[in-house]
């Protein structure tokens with residue numbers, strides 16, 4: 442609960458941007474997990490000073506503060522599990538593209554797609570491309586270290602961070618790095634804050650590296666009769682000297698769901714969607730080489746995008762997976778595991794066997810190139826208990842086999858009970874010490890990760 446005196450002070454800090462009305466409380470109590478907890482209040486920051494004052498107040502009065510972007514998170518990171526103040530950063534939207542230095546200077550509420558579009562207008566490129574990019578904020582991307590298909594070639598969000606301004610949980614502001622391309626002065630604190638899921642500080646400004654925009658992108662889809670053929674073909678591609686800008690995997694059940702959704706016929710056990718980029722000549726060579734390599738793995742079909750409309754068609758299939766599978770059952774429990782790429786066929790078999798064992802519909806797709814699979818248990822309300830058992834078994838298998846329980850969606854609340862097993866005691870306890878050092882009163886996004 443936020444004490445009355447603190448509420449008065451928050452009203453003074455935020456004016457009309459401080460809200461306690463039910464519609465605001467309800468719309469800020471959940472994220473894409475649909476797990477809901479009621480906050481006590483919501484405030485929309487427009488300036489960094491308001492963030493700093495809020496955190497000082499929270500320490501003085503002992504109430505939780507939960508930073509929030511667009512609420513598209515898949516691990517409950519922005520859910521106010523202990524009530525308190527949801528601090529939305531969506532109104533902090535200043536963005537400057539420094540074309541000469543190839544740096545974007547951005548506030549946290551800028552939408553990912555907007556940053557990409559503004560960079561591209563100037564011939565520049567910001568590669569991290571979460572599928573939620575039309576809605577997600579840069580602040581949320583930084584806090585989750587978001588990835589996406591293009592991260593195979595270009596790396597994830599952290600690979601583009603040159604500097605940050607962060608308000609610490611106790612209200613002090615630190616500036617790390619600014620926009621320099623190289624800087625090794627001191628510990629790599631940027632790395633500490635990127636991916637810290639809103640538990641170590643509130644990001645109020647970022648300097649992000651931009652690169653030249655590739656001239657051409659071209660994609661192809663290859664259908665196979667089995668996951669194993671698709672996986673072997675993917676390995677052959679990645680060890681051939683070509684580094685695709687995306688190499689996505691779609692399993693048979695996802696294909697079936699998309700086929701019904703888009704009203705097209707796709708008969709395959711698994712598909713790969715591969716994109717390459719570069720100049721016209723190199724893209725042409727890469728596509729020809731890909732066709733030759735893939736032919737060696739008995740594909741059922743290969744479709745190469747010859748024109749921009751075909752390119753759109755290839756990716757429409759990939760983008761339609763989420764809406765298509767959402768129609769299968771009322772609830773989606775969405776995990777994003779990572780395994781060494783060579784283990785993908787085994788991992789997929791294991792996942793299907795869990796589906797059979799617990800009587801659950803399970804659908805798998807994801808980023809084949811970096812071994813990051815989205816495992817979706819599509820369930821009814823009364824299947825939650827069985828799903829929990831399946832997820833627990835899945836995570837044990839993943840950890841035993843050298844994988845990770847999250848590749849891009851974070852730990853939040855949904856995976857918190859598995860973090861210690863994933864990290865081992867020493868690393869886990871070190872992380873807790875860091876949290877306690879920075880947030881001695883435990884006011885910033887409590888109940889997450891640990």
Ligand SMILES: Cc1cc2nc3c(=O)[nH]c(=O)nc-3n(C[C@H](O)[C@H](O)[C@H](O)COP(=O)(O)OP(=O)(O)OC[C@H]3O[C@@H](n4cnc5c(N)ncnc54)[C@H](O)[C@@H]3O)c2cc1C
Nearest residue numbers: 510511512513514518572573578580581584588639644849
């Ligand atoms: C359909 C769909 C597709 C998705 N696809 C992908 C994908 O391909 N790749 C991927 O990586 N993710 C994906 N996601 C997950 C999600 O979009 C990302 O995690 C995204 O980065 C969250 O951004 P957001 O603005 O919605 O953050 P929120 O959900 O609002 O918050 C996420 C976390 O960030 C913290 N946070 C937010 N802003 C700040 C800030 N300024 N300072 C400190 N902490 C902050 C919050 O406290 C919370 O812990 C997808 C989600 C959906 C719904």
